[in-house]
Amino acid sequence: xxxxxxxxxxxxxxxxxxxxxxxxxxxxxxxxxxxxxxxxxxxxxxxxxxxxxxxxxxxxxxxxxxxxxxxxxxxxxxxxxxxxxxxxxxxxxxxxxxxxxxxxxxxxxxxxxxxxxxxxxxxxxxxxxxxxxxxxxxxxxxxxxxxxxxxxxxxxxxxxxxxxxxxxxxxxxxxxxxxxxxxxxxxxxxxxxxxxxxxxxxxxxxxxxxxxxxxxxxxxxxxxxxxxxxxxxxxxxxxxxxxxxxxxxxxxxxxxxxxxxxxxxxxxxxxxxxxxxxxxxxxxxxxxxxxxxxxxxxxxxxxxxxxxxxxxxxxxxxxxxxxxxxxxxxxxxxxxxxxxxxxxxxxxxxxxxxxxxxxxxxxxxxxxxxxxxxxxxxxxxxxxxxxxxxxxxxxxxxxxxxxxxxxxxxxxxxxxxxxxxxxxxxxxxxxxxxxxxxxxxxxxxxxxxxxxxxxxxxxxxxxxxxxxxxxxxxxxxxxxxxxxxxxxxxxxxxxxxxxxxxxxxxxxxxxxxxxxxxxxxxxxxxxxxxxxxxxxxxxxxxxxxxxxxxxxxxxxxxxxxxxxxxxxxxxxxxxxxxxxxxxxxxxxxxxxxxxxxxxxxxxxxxxxxxxxxxxxxxxxxxxxxxxxxxxxxxxx
Numbered sequence: 001x002x003x004x005x006x007x008x009x010x011x012x013x014x015x016x017x018x019x020x021x022x023x024x025x026x027x028x029x030x031x032x033x034x035x036x037x038x039x040x041x042x043x044x045x046x047x048x049x050x051x052x053x054x055x056x057x058x059x060x061x062x063x064x065x066x067x068x069x070x071x072x073x074x075x076x077x078x079x080x081x082x083x084x085x086x087x088x089x090x091x092x093x094x095x096x097x098x099x100x101x102x103x104x105x106x107x108x109x110x111x112x113x114x115x116x117x118x119x120x121x122x123x124x125x126x127x128x129x130x131x132x133x134x135x136x137x138x139x140x141x142x143x144x145x146x147x148x149x150x151x152x153x154x155x156x157x158x159x160x161x162x163x164x165x166x167x168x169x170x171x172x173x174x175x176x177x178x179x180x181x182x183x184x185x186x187x188x189x190x191x192x193x194x195x196x197x198x199x200x201x202x203x204x205x206x207x208x209x210x211x212x213x214x215x216x217x218x219x220x221x222x223x224x225x226x227x228x229x230x231x232x233x234x235x236x237x238x239x240x241x242x243x244x245x246x247x248x249x250x251x252x253x254x255x256x257x258x259x260x261x262x263x264x265x266x267x268x269x270x271x272x273x274x275x276x277x278x279x280x281x282x283x284x285x286x287x288x289x290x291x292x293x294x295x296x297x298x299x300x301x302x303x304x305x306x307x308x309x310x311x312x313x314x315x316x317x318x319x320x321x322x323x324x325x326x327x328x329x330x331x332x333x334x335x336x337x338x339x340x341x342x343x344x345x346x347x348x349x350x351x352x353x354x355x356x357x358x359x360x361x362x363x364x365x366x367x368x369x370x371x372x373x374x375x376x377x378x379x380x381x382x383x384x385x386x387x388x389x390x391x392x393x394x395x396x397x398x399x400x401x402x403x404x405x406x407x408x409x410x411x412x413x414x415x416x417x418x419x420x421x422x423x424x425x426x427x428x429x430x431x432x433x434x435x436x437x438x439x440x441x442x443x444x445x446x447x448x449x450x451x452x453x454x455x456x457x458x459x460x461x462x463x464x465x466x467x468x469x470x471x472x473x474x475x476x477x478x479x480x481x482x483x484x485x486x487x488x489x490x491x492x493x494x495x496x497x498x499x500x501x502x503x504x505x506x507x508x509x510x511x512x513x514x515x516x517x518x519x520x521x522x523x524x525x526x527x528x529x530x531x532x533x534x535x536x537x538x539x540x541x542x543x544x545x546x547x548x549x550x551x552x553x554x555x556x557x558x559x560x561x562x563x564x565x566x567x568x569x570x571x572x573x574x575x576x577x578x579x580x581x582x583x584x585x586x587x588x589x590x591x592x593x594x595x596x597x598x599x600x601x602x603x604x605x606x607x608x609x610x611x612x613x614x615x616x617x618x619x620x621x622x623x624x625x626x627x628x629x630x631x632x633x634x635x636x
Contacts, residue, residue: 005627008620015612016507019514025054026517056517058186059524059598060172065186066194069459072151072179074100074110076454081147082128084351085322088307091123111144151453156181161448162197172522172597181455186522191462193441199457202410202445204357206428207349208396209404209416210324212291215348218318218326219285219292225314226284226305285346292346294328299344302328325351330412333432347413349406354396359389363446365439368431379439381430381446390426398422409442479532483509486539494546495635500621501542504613508538511609516602524598534606537578541614545570550636559634560626567619574615582607 029051032040041048060067078096079087086092099113115125129140152175159181163171172184188194209215284302286293294302305311306326315324329345336342362384368376385393397405397419406416407430414430433439486505490498512534516523549566557565582604589600625631 002627005620005623008616009624012507012617012620016510019511019518022054022514022517023510025051026056026513029055054517056513057520057522059522059527059595060184060186061525061595062523063187064462065184065188066191067459067461068183068185068195068198068457069176070155070181070183070198070455071458072155073454073456074103074148074179077148077151078110078114078144080454081144083131085312085316086128088309088312089128090309091121092118092128095121095123109145111141111148114144115141147453152179152181154452155455158449158451159183159198162445164448180458193437195457195460196441197444199455200410200441200445200451202357202449202451204360204446205353205408206355206393206396207327207353207406207408208400209406210319210348210350214319214324215292216287218315218324218348219287219346221314221318222305222311223285223287225311286343292348293334293343294346296332296342296344299328302346319348322351324348327406327408327411327413330409330414331432331434345413345416347406347416349408349413353408354405355385355389355392357446357449359385359392360446361386361389363443365433365436365443367436378431379433379436381433381439381443383428383430383446385426385428387426390424393426393428394422394424398424476528479528479535482532483535486535490539490542496631497542497546497549497634497636500618501539501546501614503621504542504617505535505538507617508534508606508609508613511612512602512606515605515609521601521605522598523602524595526595526599527602530599530602530606533603534610537581537607538610538614541570541574541578541610542618544574545614545618546636549634553634553636559631562634563619563622563626567615571615574611578607578611 029037037048040051075096078100079093082089082092095114095118098117099110102108102113102117103110118125118128124137125140125144126135126137129144130136134140134143156173156175160171160173163173163183163185171186172182174182176182183198185194284294284298284305286295306328315326316322325348327347327349329347332342332344334343334345360383364382366380366382368378368380401419401421404416404418406413407428408414409430415432417431430442433442483505487502490501490505492498494501509531512531515521545567548570549562552562552565553559585600585604585607589597589604592600622634
């Protein structure tokens with residue numbers, strides 16, 4: 001036997017051994033029932049994690065999970081890009097609504113459509129979007145179009161980071177069209193937690209609180225404004241009941257703030273403004289010695305009120321234009337009163353944050369400190385800042401000892417601790433979290449970063465695990481039956497040569513599965529179809545070779561010469577067919593969605609494996625048999 005044949009056999013052995021090593025965990029893991037896997041996870045979590053990590057991951061259609069389609073909320077994006085004090089302007093809100101509606105129906109550029117509708121209403125883009133860096137109409141248009149185009153790409157990156165934090169194996173996160181993102185999360189069991197992970201905006205800010213006296217002054221001024229609004233609305237009578245204001249859909253009415261006043265008047269026979277205020281637990285804000293409170297029953301109305309341009313003007317008049325804003329406590333930490341009413345704190349904070357979540361490098365969940373009596377039994381998120389964040393946090397806390405700083409997540413105040421001393425270690429805590437899961441989700445989204453634009457879930461569906469079990473069983477059964485039929489046919493028709501082809505086919509499957517496991521590829525139901533197709537393609541290559549060898553033998557050539565010529569003649573045909581199919585697989589992978597990509601992956605890997613086994617492995621086996629004089633004639 002020549003050295004050339006020996007080196008070929010050694011190469012085949014090492015390639016098969018290498019990929020066979022990756023096949024073993026897949027066989028072990030998938031041979032266990034679901035109950036056995038659950039028990040292994042309890043008894044030996046390290047072994048379970050190792051097997052699960054090394055085995056081929058199953059796709060959404062095989063093991064169940066979630067499919068979510070998200071869309072950038074263009075209305076919120078265009079409004080939030082406007083200057084803060086202009087965001088609630090009825091003219092802008094109406095123009096944005098009309099522009100997005102037209103864009104959804106007819107397409108086009110939503111920024112150009114906004115410009116058109118805003119101009120038609122007598123507004124200017126620069127009025128709402130210009131600042132020191134964007135002074136001209138052209139600058140504003142370029143800025144908005146850039147933000148619009150980049151919003152989906154930035155959201156994709158953030159979502160990938162969040163899903164990685166969540167620990168989902170081989171998620172599918174990809175862009176669809178200009179405005180949508182498709183997310184497939186295989187193996188997800190806690191659907192609500194997953195939705196919170198991918199859907200929360202997670203805009204974190206640290207803002208200093210204004211003085212209590214100033215906050216009380218603002219609350220009193222707003223109470224006076226609301227009292228006057230209630231009085232004027234209760235006594236004013238419209239001579240033309242059909243007349244509507246241009247901003248009728250967006251203006252905040254006294255009904256929004258206080259409930260239906262006509263119904264209240266009907267119940268009491270006659271009602272003055274003071275009666276209405278009393279009936280609706282007004283003054284709206286309860287002014288205490290330590291700050292401002294609002295009844296939780298009025299929480300939804302308060303959120304509306306804080307976007308009312310007139311209320312914002314009241315704040316500006318009291319503290320200065322664009323200096324401060326009111327924010328609501330995320331969760332009440334106060335005990336109910338004797339009547340069972342619950343109250344939320346309302347904070348007056350600086351409009352500009354001292355620090356944002358962009359400077360966070362790490363966030364970890366933990367139990368509340370034993371020294372924190374107020375949050376004992378609860379959980380917290382421990383935050384670590386980067387070098388810039390540490391410097392800023394140290395400067396701000398050092399200059400404001402004795403003041404309070406609000407920790408704000410998505411425009412809700414999570415906590416507002418007193419600054420006792422300068423904090424130079426670059427760490428902070430978000431306290432008062434009710435469960436470890438809540439703390440875990442919060443820290444995950446903080447590590448991944450805030451979404452650059454609001455996302456709206458427009459479609460979500462779940463695939464049950466039972467469907468996955470059935471799919472795997474039927475798919476594997478089909479593959480097994482197909483493989484058995486092919487093996488029997490090859491032996492029956494080609495005798496010894498068919499047996500050689502069958503051996504190569506088994507090695508082909510080992511290499512294919514091992515290759516997928518080494519790449520941490522995901523196996524889907526179409527992927528199983530790709531494996532079955534690969535079996536047929538591998539056999540087809542051997543059939544072409546054997547027929548060419550038979551033709552050469554019929555011409556009277558020796559076995560060695562017939563094999564050399566037959567393989568050489570068949571190679572070009574096999575290469576051409578496989579390269580063409582491989583290109584089709586590349587196209588499917590590039591432009592297809594999850595299941596189509598699964599098919600394309602197994603197809604491309606299978607083509608490479610079948611070329612190796614059908615041409616290189618089978619020829620080496622024939623050369624070995626001939627060199628050892630184990631065959632004198634070739635049954636083909």
